[in-house]
Amino acid sequence: MSSPIPETVADALRLSNLSFRHLFYVCGVYFVCRVVYWLIVYPRFFSPLRHLPGPPVGEPILGQARKIFSTQVGMAAREWINEYGSIVRAVGPVGLERLIFITPEGLHQIMSRPLDCPRPLYLRNFFELITGRGLLTVMGEEHKQMRRVMNPAFSLQNLMAQTDMYYEPITKCESSLLQSCRHNATPSSLVNIISAKLDLNGEKGAILPMYEWLSKVTLDIICETAFGYHADSLNNPHDELAEAYEILLNLQTGQNMFRFVFAMSLPGGPRFLSSEFAYKYRAFFKYTRFFGKFSPSSSFGRVQTFSRQILSEKIKDLEESGVSADDMHGKKDIMSLLMRARANETDQRGYAMSNNIMVDQVLIFLGAGHETTASGLTWTLWLLANNKGYQSRLRDEVTPVFQENPRPDYRTLNGLEWLDCVIMESLRVMPPIPTTVRKTATTDYIDGVLVPEGTLLQICIRQINTWKHVWGEDAEEFRPERWFNLPKAYNPSYSHLSFISGPHSCIGKTMAIIEMKAVLASLILNFDFDPAYPGQEAKPASAITMKPTDGMPLTVRRA
Numbered sequence: 001m002s003s004p005i006p007e008t009v010a011d012a013l014r015l016s017n018l019s020f021r022h023l024f025y026v027c028g029v030y031f032v033c034r035v036v037y038w039l040i041v042y043p044r045f046f047s048p049l050r051h052l053p054g055p056p057v058g059e060p061i062l063g064q065a066r067k068i069f070s071t072q073v074g075m076a077a078r079e080w081i082n083e084y085g086s087i088v089r090a091v092g093p094v095g096l097e098r099l100i101f102i103t104p105e106g107l108h109q110i111m112s113r114p115l116d117c118p119r120p121l122y123l124r125n126f127f128e129l130i131t132g133r134g135l136l137t138v139m140g141e142e143h144k145q146m147r148r149v150m151n152p153a154f155s156l157q158n159l160m161a162q163t164d165m166y167y168e169p170i171t172k173c174e175s176s177l178l179q180s181c182r183h184n185a186t187p188s189s190l191v192n193i194i195s196a197k198l199d200l201n202g203e204k205g206a207i208l209p210m211y212e213w214l215s216k217v218t219l220d221i222i223c224e225t226a227f228g229y230h231a232d233s234l235n236n237p238h239d240e241l242a243e244a245y246e247i248l249l250n251l252q253t254g255q256n257m258f259r260f261v262f263a264m265s266l267p268g269g270p271r272f273l274s275s276e277f278a279y280k281y282r283a284f285f286k287y288t289r290f291f292g293k294f295s296p297s298s299s300f301g302r303v304q305t306f307s308r309q310i311l312s313e314k315i316k317d318l319e320e321s322g323v324s325a326d327d328m329h330g331k332k333d334i335m336s337l338l339m340r341a342r343a344n345e346t347d348q349r350g351y352a353m354s355n356n357i358m359v360d361q362v363l364i365f366l367g368a369g370h371e372t373t374a375s376g377l378t379w380t381l382w383l384l385a386n387n388k389g390y391q392s393r394l395r396d397e398v399t400p401v402f403q404e405n406p407r408p409d410y411r412t413l414n415g416l417e418w419l420d421c422v423i424m425e426s427l428r429v430m431p432p433i434p435t436t437v438r439k440t441a442t443t444d445y446i447d448g449v450l451v452p453e454g455t456l457l458q459i460c461i462r463q464i465n466t467w468k469h470v471w472g473e474d475a476e477e478f479r480p481e482r483w484f485n486l487p488k489a490y491n492p493s494y495s496h497l498s499f500i501s502g503p504h505s506c507i508g509k510t511m512a513i514i515e516m517k518a519v520l521a522s523l524i525l526n527f528d529f530d531p532a533y534p535g536q537e538a539k540p541a542s543a544i545t546m547k548p549t550d551g552m553p554l555t556v557r558r559a
């Protein structure tokens with residue numbers, strides 16, 4: 001007689017004299033074997049990338065993570081590139097392999113094919129949680145369309161019209177050098193605030209946390225230029241948006257990012273973190289060992305809700321006032337330009353952004369354009385404080401120009417050669433975003449290596465910008481004069497990657513550079529910067545943005 005066919009797992013266990021306990025053991029052993037295989041066996045013995053040059057696999061669970069996260073951002077990669085060459089394989093946490101490519105050929109293959117090498121899902125989820133659906137998160141055709149709609153807001157013509165708006169929070173007209181100013185200035189601009197602090201201290205000057213002040217001024221500028229909102233965080237430290245952003249941006253240290261990436265990689269993680277439930281019980285996060293001070297939803301929620309509110313009001317105002325999109329020519333903020341572009345797009349090509357998507361775009365500009373510019377400016381001041389000759393040369397260049405016109409326009413700022421060299425060199429040596437990442441969506445050759453689908457590609461911006469092969473032996477030094485005579489090996493698209501390259505390159509590049517020029521020139525014109533104390537060292541954060549962890553104290557005196 002043939003044995004009966006079991007219909008359920010329980011029947012099968014009964015017929016084979018096994019219990020659920022046995023099944024549990026089998027599953028447990030299987031799970032442990034899988035984990036051991038992925039963490040220890042695969043990267044060492046089976047990975048097709050195991051023969052590529054690079055550091056040893058490292059610790060069983062962490063791989064080289066301890067080194068990556070404990071050293072200054074990008075320094076581990078710099079060491080590896082110096083030791084192993086232009087293609088490096090390193091194993092990070094939980095056995096995740098990453099490849100580092102540094103040659104223009106390799107970088108071109110990665111960056112010119114965003115569908116084959118997109119931003120990894122966890123990063124897109126991270127951006128989507130903070131800023132919503134926009135350029136940083138969408139891909140393919142939708143990305144192309146969004147970019148096309150947004151390009152006019154960043155056109156040369158619009159940037160030229162916008163430049164004057166940058167000066168509002170920077171300078172106050174009555175200062176001795178700015179007597180001929182014809183514009184209405186803010187009640188207390190950055191230059192005035194610093195001057196007032198110096199008045200209290202006399203000749204010896206004052207030690208000021210420059211990052212904090214630059215962060216405020218760039219927030220005020222981006223709020224004004226992005227959606228015409230006067231945050232005035234320079235004078236109002238309790239501005240709701242400024243406060244929420246500060247909390248949010250402080251979350252992006254290496255350790256917090258590691259926790260965040262982990263949480264975002266869990267199925268349903270992103271949705272949970274931005275849910276009403278998480279917001280309601282946010283206090284609970286504070287007391288958990290894993291998340292500690294992470295407590296994400298409070299600041300995320302506040303920034304999103306508050307920004308959406310401002311923007312929705314603006315959209316409503318414009319709609320209710322009956323102003324047609326074409327009549328909005330007077331308004332130069334990005335939001336107004338997007339509304340105009342939207343009207344035209346609907347007519348011509350059938351693609352129009354919804355209000356929500358438009359709101360998200362502007363949130364992205366706020367997120368992507370504030371801290372980056374503040375960090376870029378802070379590092380420039382730091383580099384100039386340590387090179388007084390370069391600093392004086394810049395003052396000599398800008399003083400006559402600003403004496404003639406206290407608010408030089410776009411063309412005049414761009415015509416200042418030394419200012420240009422200083423900004424480009426500072427962005428090269430201390431790029432505000434020091435590293436980014438992509439993930440292969442197909443198996444394909446990159447720089448002669450067959451890279452399997454799903455491999456992480458680390459784009460080491462800081463290392464690429466200071467690669468000795470291109471920039472020479474003094475590649476890591478701040479030498480603005482090198483921009484007068486670029487090296488032969490310099491590749492315009494892939495040797496200076498601070499804004500990356502290709503279809504996903506920074507849309508705000510020209511805007512950021514001109515804004516940095518306006519702020520830096522106004523500061524150097526009025527003040528003299530020195531390190532705060534002998535032996536002071538740069539302390540860049542290991543985070544998405546390389547801001548200084550100590551707020552960058554500098555000694556400031558009148559110029």
Ligand code: HEM
Nearest residue numbers: 135365368369372373376432433436499504506507508512
């Ligand atoms: C010094 C200042 C800035 C630096 C160094 C910088 C750098 C970058 C980098 C490296 C990326 C690529 C990130 C990645 O792919 O992982 C990027 C993308 C982007 N940036 Fe910037 N950025 C700056 C200022 C700005 C400003 C002022 C804005 C807008 C107002 C802006 C808007 C964006 C947007 C929308 C993207 C995504 C582009 C896309 O994927 O199509 N950035 N930026």
